[in-house]
Amino acid sequence: MGSDAEKTTTERAMSAPDDVDAIIELDHVEKSFGDTAVLHGIDLAVRRGEFLTIVGRSGCGKTTLLKMVNALEYPDSGRVLVNGEEVKESNRVELRRSIGYVIQSVGLFPNMTVGRNVAYVPRLTRAWSKGRERLEVARLLAAVGLDPELASRYPNELSGGQRQRVGIARALAAEPLIMLMDEPFGAVDEITRRSLQDELLNLQRRLGLTILLVTHDIREALKLGDRVLVMEEGRIAQLAEPDELVSRPADAFVEELIGG
Numbered sequence: 001m002g003s004d005a006e007k008t009t010t011e012r013a014m015s016a017p018d019d020v021d022a023i024i025e026l027d028h029v030e031k032s033f034g035d036t037a038v039l040h041g042i043d044l045a046v047r048r049g050e051f052l053t054i055v056g057r058s059g060c061g062k063t064t065l066l067k068m069v070n071a072l073e074y075p076d077s078g079r080v081l082v083n084g085e086e087v088k089e090s091n092r093v094e095l096r097r098s099i100g101y102v103i104q105s106v107g108l109f110p111n112m113t114v115g116r117n118v119a120y121v122p123r124l125t126r127a128w129s130k131g132r133e134r135l136e137v138a139r140l141l142a143a144v145g146l147d148p149e150l151a152s153r154y155p156n157e158l159s160g161g162q163r164q165r166v167g168i169a170r171a172l173a174a175e176p177l178i179m180l181m182d183e184p185f186g187a188v189d190e191i192t193r194r195s196l197q198d199e200l201l202n203l204q205r206r207l208g209l210t211i212l213l214v215t216h217d218i219r220e221a222l223k224l225g226d227r228v229l230v231m232e233e234g235r236i237a238q239l240a241e242p243d244e245l246v247s248r249p250a251d252a253f254v255e256e257l258i259g260g
């Protein structure tokens with residue numbers, strides 16, 4: 001009794017952090033801004049190579065949770081561990097370089113070409129020759145479905161969808177094990193969005209990336225996530241595989257979200 005095979009997917013999904021190969025662990029994390037409590041006792045273990053999607057209403061704490069992982073925010077109490085090391089104790093610069101961070105507004109450097117943008121972190125950390133850099137940039141642009149010829153353009157000479165792809169290529173250039181993505185496809189049309197989703201899924205499987213992706217789009221969350229984390233007012237409403245979430249929503253809130 002109680003073997004893994006006998007558990008429901010929810011029980012497996014909710015099982016204790018120490019019985020999985022966790023690359024990211026949140027251990028009873030609490031966070032407030034002034035008088036406003038934003039995260040309430042969050043316990044979460046993300047497995048190496050897992051794609052976790054995070055959904056919930058605006059202001060429920062999704063971005064704050066993501067920022068805990070790359071030390072842009074710290075918990076008031078509780079612990080956040082990446083690769084078994086507490087984030088609070090880590091070297092922040094090294095930690096951030098090892099974690100890709102992609103946000104909706106992309107944040108490309110406007111005065112640098114696409115190529116320079118993509119090669120930004122490798123230029124700081126690796127001694128690539130000019131030729132090698134050109135090859136690597138072309139490879140990365142192709143990986144996110146962009147024509148390598150775009151390397152010589154400036155960000156303002158690209159469409160919103162192309163800029164989003166460059167943002168992902170730039171994050172991948174640092175060869176991260178973890179990617180944090182906050183509404184990465186928010187500003188693109190439906191067709192581009194679908195193709196970006198497909199490319200991201202391929203990359204994630206191929207490179208064994210661990211991805212935490214925040215989205216407002218439940219269909220996107222169900223399509224991309226190995227598991228989906230539904231947040232409600234700073235708490236975990238449900239953490240489950242997509243099928244389980246759809247067939248057995250934990251409460252009326254999750255049911256409404258799925259129904260919508």
Ligand SMILES: Nc1ncnc2c1ncn2[C@@H]1O[C@H](COP(=O)(O)OP(=O)(O)OP(=O)(O)O)[C@@H](O)[C@H]1O
Pocket residue numbers: 033034036038056057058059060061062063064065
């Ligand atoms: N630096 C900050 N100072 C004060 N309050 C903050 C700060 N960052 C976030 N908050 C507040 O914390 C709450 C959670 O914010 P967070 O950005 O995590 O929500 P979210 O779920 O990502 O929202 P959205 O879906 O709208 O992006 C919000 O009420 C927000 O106003």
